[in-house]
Amino acid sequence: MHFPLRVGLAFNLKRVSPSAGCVLDDEAEYDAPSTIDSIRSAIASLGHVVVDLEADATFPHALIASGVDVVFNVAEGARGRSRESHVPALLELMGVPYTGSDPTCMVLTLDKHLAKRVVREAGVNTAPASVITTGDEPLPADLRYPAIVKPVAEGSSKGVLPSSVVRNETEARELARQMARRYRQGALVEEFLPGREFTVGVLDGPTVLPPMEVVFTTNAEHPVYSFDHKLEPTAEVRYEVPAKISPELQREIVSVAERAFVALGCRDVARIDVRLDRDGKVSFIECNPLPGLTPGWSDLCLIAQAVGIDYRSLIARILEPAIRRLSEERKVPAPVTVEAPQVAAV
Incomplete structure (x- = not known):
C-alpha cells in the first residue's frame, strides 16, 4: 500500500439552516461547512490527500474524474427513502472502497419500522x-x-x-x-417509552463504546429528545458520559447495541439509540449508520472524547477498515485472460 492515499470525502453540504420547531428542516441532516472542514483536516493530518465529492447530481462524474483510492462517506443523499444508499451503491458499482455500511444496511436503517422488525427477529426488545x-x-x-x-x-x-x-x-x-x-x-x-434514554457509539469490531445518557432536566410529563435539542445547546437536556448506571444495565445496553449493529448489517461505525420501557427493560429505538461528526457537539464525538479518543483518532478509526479493504482488494491477483478457441466458419 502506497501512501499518501487519495481519499474522497463524500458529503452533502448544508446551505439552509433549520430553525426550532422543524422549520426549514429539508437540509437538517446535511453537514455544515465547518464540520466538513473538520473531517477534511483530520483526514489530511493522517497524511492523505483529500478530494471533495459533494453528493449531488455531479457526483458520478466527479467520482470518475477524481482518481480516489478510497472514500470517506458522510453523505446523506438527496431524496427518497433509499437516499442514504445512493453513494455507497455508486461506489460499489465503480469498485471504490468506502467507509461505513453498505447500501442494504443504509436502506434498512433509514426505515425505522423495518429496522425495528429486523432487530426484534434478533431477539432485541423494541416498542x-x-x-x-x-x-x-x-x-x-x-x-x-x-x-x-x-x-x-x-x-x-x-x-x-x-x-x-x-x-x-x-x-x-x-x-x-x-x-x-x-x-x-x-x-x-x-x-x-417513559424510561431513561441512552445513545451508544459502535466502532469496527464491533467495539461498543460506553453508553451516553441523555438526561432530561425539565419536569415534562413525557420528555423527548427532540429536533430542537439537536440544533443548539439547551438547558433542557444534558449529556452524561459514561452514563452512571449499574453494571447490569451497562451489560444489557451493550448487548442490545451489539446485537442491533450485527443484525442490521452495520459496518465500521454506527450510533444506536435505546430507551427503557415502563418495565425498565432496554428497548431499541433506532440505528444511525451515518452518525454526526461535528467535533465537540455530535453524540458520537462526545462519547469518543469521554473515553480518550480524540477527534483525529476517531476519524482514523472510521477510515482504517476501508483502507484494509482497499489493501485486500489490491492483493487479489489480476484475473487470467483465456483466449477463446478459434471456431471454424461453417
Missing part, C-alpha cells in the same frame, strides 16, 4: 409500532398510549417535538396524517 400513511391503517392491538409519532424515514429527529407525543388513537391518526403529508412518507406510530 410496538406501526406505519400510517392514509390514517386508516390498522394499529397494533398491543400498542399502549401515550405513543409517539415521527416520520418513518428521516434522521436528525426531524418531525420529533414535544407535540409528537399523543394520548390516544384519535390523536395518533390525526398527527400521523399531518406528518405523512408534510414529509411525503409514512409516519411511525410507536408506543412511548
Whole structure:
C-alpha cells in the first residue's frame, strides 16, 4: 500500500439552516461547512490527500474524474427513502472502497419500522409500532398510549417535538396524517417509552463504546429528545458520559447495541439509540449508520472524547477498515485472460 492515499470525502453540504420547531428542516441532516472542514483536516493530518465529492447530481462524474483510492462517506443523499444508499451503491458499482455500511444496511436503517422488525427477529426488545400513511391503517392491538409519532424515514429527529407525543388513537391518526403529508412518507406510530434514554457509539469490531445518557432536566410529563435539542445547546437536556448506571444495565445496553449493529448489517461505525420501557427493560429505538461528526457537539464525538479518543483518532478509526479493504482488494491477483478457441466458419 502506497501512501499518501487519495481519499474522497463524500458529503452533502448544508446551505439552509433549520430553525426550532422543524422549520426549514429539508437540509437538517446535511453537514455544515465547518464540520466538513473538520473531517477534511483530520483526514489530511493522517497524511492523505483529500478530494471533495459533494453528493449531488455531479457526483458520478466527479467520482470518475477524481482518481480516489478510497472514500470517506458522510453523505446523506438527496431524496427518497433509499437516499442514504445512493453513494455507497455508486461506489460499489465503480469498485471504490468506502467507509461505513453498505447500501442494504443504509436502506434498512433509514426505515425505522423495518429496522425495528429486523432487530426484534434478533431477539432485541423494541416498542410496538406501526406505519400510517392514509390514517386508516390498522394499529397494533398491543400498542399502549401515550405513543409517539415521527416520520418513518428521516434522521436528525426531524418531525420529533414535544407535540409528537399523543394520548390516544384519535390523536395518533390525526398527527400521523399531518406528518405523512408534510414529509411525503409514512409516519411511525410507536408506543412511548417513559424510561431513561441512552445513545451508544459502535466502532469496527464491533467495539461498543460506553453508553451516553441523555438526561432530561425539565419536569415534562413525557420528555423527548427532540429536533430542537439537536440544533443548539439547551438547558433542557444534558449529556452524561459514561452514563452512571449499574453494571447490569451497562451489560444489557451493550448487548442490545451489539446485537442491533450485527443484525442490521452495520459496518465500521454506527450510533444506536435505546430507551427503557415502563418495565425498565432496554428497548431499541433506532440505528444511525451515518452518525454526526461535528467535533465537540455530535453524540458520537462526545462519547469518543469521554473515553480518550480524540477527534483525529476517531476519524482514523472510521477510515482504517476501508483502507484494509482497499489493501485486500489490491492483493487479489489480476484475473487470467483465456483466449477463446478459434471456431471454424461453417
